[in-house]
Amino acid sequence: MLIFDLFKMAIRSLIANTMRTFLTALGMIIGVASVISMISIGEGARQQTLSTIAKFGTNIITIKPGKKKTRHVSSDNVNTLVLEDAEAINTLIPLITGVAAQVYRSAQIKYGNKNTNTTVRGTGIKYLEIANFTLYQGRYFSSQEVRSIRRVAILGSTVVKNLFGDITPIGKEIKIDGSNYLIIGSTIPKGALSWFDPDDQIFIPVTTAQKRLFGVNNIQSIDIQAEKIEDLEIIKERVESLLRIRHGIRKTEESDFHVQNSSQWLNSWGDAAKTFTYLLGGIAGISLLVGGIGIMNIMLVSITERTKEIGIRIAIGAKKSEIMQQFLIESVLISFIGGGIGIMIGIMISRTVSKIGGWDTIVSNQSIMIAFGFSVGVGIFFGYYPARKAANLNPIDALRYE
Amino acid sequence: MIKTNNLSKTYRLGKVSVHAMIDVSICIQGGEFVAVMGPSGSGKSTLMNLLGCLDQPSSGSYHLENFDIKNLNQNQLAEVRNKRIGFVFQNFNLLPRASALENVELPLLYGRVKNSQILALKALERVGLAKRSKHRPNELSGGERQRVAIARAIVNKPAIVLADEPTGNLDTSTGNEIMSIFSSLNSEGTTIILVTHERAIASFARRTIEMKDGYIYKDKINSEIAV
Numbered sequence: 001m002l003i004f005d006l007f008k009m010a011i012r013s014l015i016a017n018t019m020r021t022f023l024t025a026l027g028m029i030i031g032v033a034s035v036i037s038m039i040s041i042g043e044g045a046r047q048q049t050l051s052t053i054a055k056f057g058t059n060i061i062t063i064k065p066g067k068k069k070t071r072h073v074s075s076d077n078v079n080t081l082v083l084e085d086a087e088a089i090n091t092l093i094p095l096i097t098g099v100a101a102q103v104y105r106s107a108q109i110k111y112g113n114k115n116t117n118t119t120v121r122g123t124g125i126k127y128l129e130i131a132n133f134t135l136y137q138g139r140y141f142s143s144q145e146v147r148s149i150r151r152v153a154i155l156g157s158t159v160v161k162n163l164f165g166d167i168t169p170i171g172k173e174i175k176i177d178g179s180n181y182l183i184i185g186s187t188i189p190k191g192a193l194s195w196f197d198p199d200d201q202i203f204i205p206v207t208t209a210q211k212r213l214f215g216v217n218n219i220q221s222i223d224i225q226a227e228k229i230e231d232l233e234i235i236k237e238r239v240e241s242l243l244r245i246r247h248g249i250r251k252t253e254e255s256d257f258h259v260q261n262s263s264q265w266l267n268s269w270g271d272a273a274k275t276f277t278y279l280l281g282g283i284a285g286i287s288l289l290v291g292g293i294g295i296m297n298i299m300l301v302s303i304t305e306r307t308k309e310i311g312i313r314i315a316i317g318a319k320k321s322e323i324m325q326q327f328l329i330e331s332v333l334i335s336f337i338g339g340g341i342g343i344m345i346g347i348m349i350s351r352t353v354s355k356i357g358g359w360d361t362i363v364s365n366q367s368i369m370i371a372f373g374f375s376v377g378v379g380i381f382f383g384y385y386p387a388r389k390a391a392n393l394n395p396i397d398a399l400r401y402e
Numbered sequence: 403m404i405k406t407n408n409l410s411k412t413y414r415l416g417k418v419s420v421h422a423m424i425d426v427s428i429c430i431q432g433g434e435f436v437a438v439m440g441p442s443g444s445g446k447s448t449l450m451n452l453l454g455c456l457d458q459p460s461s462g463s464y465h466l467e468n469f470d471i472k473n474l475n476q477n478q479l480a481e482v483r484n485k486r487i488g489f490v491f492q493n494f495n496l497l498p499r500a501s502a503l504e505n506v507e508l509p510l511l512y513g514r515v516k517n518s519q520i521l522a523l524k525a526l527e528r529v530g531l532a533k534r535s536k537h538r539p540n541e542l543s544g545g546e547r548q549r550v551a552i553a554r555a556i557v558n559k560p561a562i563v564l565a566d567e568p569t570g571n572l573d574t575s576t577g578n579e580i581m582s583i584f585s586s587l588n589s590e591g592t593t594i595i596l597v598t599h600e601r602a603i604a605s606f607a608r609r610t611i612e613m614k615d616g617y618i619y620k621d622k623i624n625s626e627i628a629v
Contacts, residue, residue, distance in 0.1 A: 005511045016499050312495045315456060316509045316554065317484020319477050395456045399495065 027291030028338025034284035036346025042277030044361035079218035098126030119201035122209020138185030157189040292378035299386035311398025324391040331383025339375030409462035437604035440613035488555025490565035545576035
């Protein structure tokens with residue numbers, strides 16, 4: 001029998017049992033739709049996380065203070081980093097383009113009768129560049145202003161919006177914890193992450209923050225920007241050994257600071273998000289499996305029901321292979337139809353999610369092909385056993401079957 | 403055409419062996435019209451299944467058109483059933499969802515014969531059912547269904563038609579109509595072997611083989627042939 005006639009026969013028998021065909025295909029539809037939508041949601045979430053993280057710069061090394069350990073007694077002292085550490089790194093470490101020491105705390109900001117609570121970040125002249133901020137209006141503070149501990153401030157866009165609305169803030173004065181600061185600049189918005197809005201902060205010289213505002217001598221972190229991402233590891237090692245010498249740490253002792261590489265952070269974030277996507281896809285894959293078992297189930301029922309038909313076909317000259325093909329085509333057709341509808345529904349679900357949830361979902365061609373390939377594969381795999389069972393029926397028994 | 407030598411079939415039901423057919427040696431020439439008679443359980447259906455290559459003998463040999471059936475593989479046997487032998491059953495065995503024409507067409511499709519629709523329609527014409535070609539089996543009477551089944555059996559122009567109680571489910575006059583179709587097929591040269599337990603039906607054949615307990619106990623040429 002020609003494959004075309006086999007297809008015609010398969011389609012006819014599927015149409016003859018429309019409801020049953022639909023219910024069988026439903027398993028595949030749900031399976032494929034969930035695989036597609038879950039992968040696209042996971043993938044979209046991953047891409048978005050990565051791109052927002054990338055906004056903070058990827059060639060950055062961050063140093064944070066750690067606990068100081070003396071004779072295996074750890075103290076709570078985390079004030080191990082000082083401004084001089086940052087200066088030493090800046091002058092002694094090669095392959096870097098900038099260093100920014102930071103102290104930050106949240107503080108009450110007032111302008112006229114409006115006030116807001118925001119993060120005040122005391123930092124150096126390279127910070128904007130390192131943290132990927134761009135000036136919108138005005139200027140950034142100079143090294144002269146840092147040295148002379150001036151009360152000047154650059155505002156993030158969220159702060160500008162909260163305090164000034166549409167008015168240009170440059171040249172105005174705000175009060176931070178009661179003292180006046182002159183606004184000399186504002187930044188272009190970077191966009192908020194769900195847990196953190198980078199535009200909701202103001203920048204002042206690190207010396208001003210230490211001496212005039214917070215009354216501290218230590219700093220809370222040092223960001224170092226590398227010229228090239230490939231140099232990050234070398235720089236990290238050198239910074240570590242430099243700071244160990246400066247802090248007088250013996251070889252057997254642990255450092256009293258942590259050095260983090262932002263690209264590692266990015267990678268581990270990306271990996272976590274990928275695992276999440278795989279997990280979602282895997283759970284959805286289980287429903288694909290269940291759908292496949294549904295197909296096998298129905299095919300077995302269908303073969304029992306059509307035992308006599310199979311006997312007739314064998315008696316009039318159908319080969320085993322032709323009987324087998326007929327039933328395989330039926331099961332593949334069911335999963336093919338289910339897969340097709342499932343893809344459409346999956347795309348619809350991921351679009352709806354991106355509309356309602358407000359984040360991009362990515363339906364990749366790859367995930368469509370995988371889901372579709374899987375569904376046809378499931379059709380063949382779970383159709384094979386029933387089809388073989390049909391082909392191996394004894395024609396005499398099959399003809400007698402009522 | 404058909405030559406069996408000590409053909410036997412034994413079924414195993416658990417520990418008990420049932421000898422359905424014992425040492426059947428027959429020779430049927432091309433163009434013969436043979437009736438196989440006997441009470442139920444006498445082995446006539448087993449003989450038909452073996453002759454129709456639906457079943458394999460336990461011992462003995464079966465030559466069909468000088469081919470030893472033993473030497474044929476599954477696919478070749480399927481081809482024999484498709485091209486060399488036509489089957490007619492007591493309960494018609496038509497596909498319920500297919501029209502009369504599609505039922506008749508089916509052996510042609512399995513045999514990859516071209517112009518299958520035209521040939522199928524010709525076969526239906528041959529049994530006088532061309533007008534009902536679009537009807538499904540459940541829209542046809544018993545006699546019409548059996549005629550569709552005969553059309554299906556002869557559509558590939560087989561040398562042999564095997565009919566297992568073809569009139570068993572029909573009334574006498576319809577049965578006689580069916581038998582006259584077999585007679586006329588036989589007169590055109592088709593070998594016909596039919597199983598029946600009615601003397602009147604057997605009298606259409608020129609030779610009667612009577613079976614009992616798996617043996618052939620009588621094999622005679624009919625002196626009077628019904629027309």
